[in-house]
Amino acid sequence: MSSTPTQRFGTLAVHAGQSPEATTGAIMPPIFQTSTYVQPAIAEPLGGIYDYARVANPTREALERNLAALEGGAHGIAFASGLAAIESVLKRLSAGDHIVSEENTYGGTTRMFTRVLSKLGLEFTFVDSRDSDAVADAMTPRTRLVHVETPTNPMMRLCDIARVAEVAHAGGALLMVDNTFASPYNQRPLELGADVAVHSTTKYLNGHSDIIGGVVVVDDEDLAEEIRFVRKSSGAVPGPMDAWLCLRGTKTLHLRMGAHNSNGLAVARFLQEHPRVDRVFYPGLPSHEQHELATRQMTGFTGMVSVDVGTLERARALVEHTQLFQLAESLGGVESLVSVPSLMTHASVPREMRERMGVTDGLVRLSVGIEDIDDLLADLDGALQG
Numbered sequence: 001m002s003s004t005p006t007q008r009f010g011t012l013a014v015h016a017g018q019s020p021e022a023t024t025g026a027i028m029p030p031i032f033q034t035s036t037y038v039q040p041a042i043a044e045p046l047g048g049i050y051d052y053a054r055v056a057n058p059t060r061e062a063l064e065r066n067l068a069a070l071e072g073g074a075h076g077i078a079f080a081s082g083l084a085a086i087e088s089v090l091k092r093l094s095a096g097d098h099i100v101s102e103e104n105t106y107g108g109t110t111r112m113f114t115r116v117l118s119k120l121g122l123e124f125t126f127v128d129s130r131d132s133d134a135v136a137d138a139m140t141p142r143t144r145l146v147h148v149e150t151p152t153n154p155m156m157r158l159c160d161i162a163r164v165a166e167v168a169h170a171g172g173a174l175l176m177v178d179n180t181f182a183s184p185y186n187q188r189p190l191e192l193g194a195d196v197a198v199h200s201t202t203k204y205l206n207g208h209s210d211i212i213g214g215v216v217v218v219d220d221e222d223l224a225e226e227i228r229f230v231r232k233s234s235g236a237v238p239g240p241m242d243a244w245l246c247l248r249g250t251k252t253l254h255l256r257m258g259a260h261n262s263n264g265l266a267v268a269r270f271l272q273e274h275p276r277v278d279r280v281f282y283p284g285l286p287s288h289e290q291h292e293l294a295t296r297q298m299t300g301f302t303g304m305v306s307v308d309v310g311t312l313e314r315a316r317a318l319v320e321h322t323q324l325f326q327l328a329e330s331l332g333g334v335e336s337l338v339s340v341p342s343l344m345t346h347a348s349v350p351r352e353m354r355e356r357m358g359v360t361d362g363l364v365r366l367s368v369g370i371e372d373i374d375d376l377l378a379d380l381d382g383a384l385q386g
Contacts, residue, residue: 017065082200095121165193202330
């Protein structure tokens, strides 16, 4: 018998992790909207696992298998939010353990690290992970985890995943990569040496701005069991309806990401030439200082574009005068969004830290959707012309 050929990304997006439902043949996995399961005998749940929905839910499991396949990992573990997914990995650690983190993370991640987990005895050092030597210099004998985003939110910095994985492993630590901005369509951290890939499934994976969720994907079975135990013990599980909606979203991920990539690059090129824009941050542009790394470890550059227009007044004028780009937090949906990070997603980050990273009051972050590109460019041009 000939072996089954390796399935490509689009096929995995549509089919991985699910089969027609056994009883009826339903093509979509059912939404198992239940909190508990009847057991045929005391402490003998069906399948050995279906005793309580916080522990196991078939809809959630279908999503987890699908996301693991898209990331090229063996185990997917779904959570109620991206922050809960990140927190679960850190909850494996103990007081006194040390974490090296990219400094330009999502503001909520920085807030969780510095104002919640640090109170529990975890210690953090924040570095610019564009410089792998800076990561190496920050490592201590107590470092257990290196956490990076690439591209970062909102400055679109890149981390050389393969190189930083070597640094982390040499110091006895794991590497966790927040892959939310790239999506597995554009970047697969586990294949580059990372131990953990994490996403806010709220964003590109779901793609329709109608759920909150997160996922951790790993290859190591023992690590997966540790993270599942943390989730079972702390309870940050997504509901079955959210899992079903996210699974619905991943079926078109390859189609949506192609449009996001194309539109993002077109918007970045347009804004780079616009006289009222001071600077554009987009790794798909040759002018990006890490463009070569981007072309080496990414297959596309997403719909996330950040621009500096110089002042808060000009930023406010831009975001309040677009028609298609709606002023809102979040990203990765089919619709285009615009925000001012210093006053919105990164307002909790201390001003001096924001400004050191380039998150000025004049910085505007665009989540470029899948609308017609000519309409998007006209919208931005009209808002910039004021």
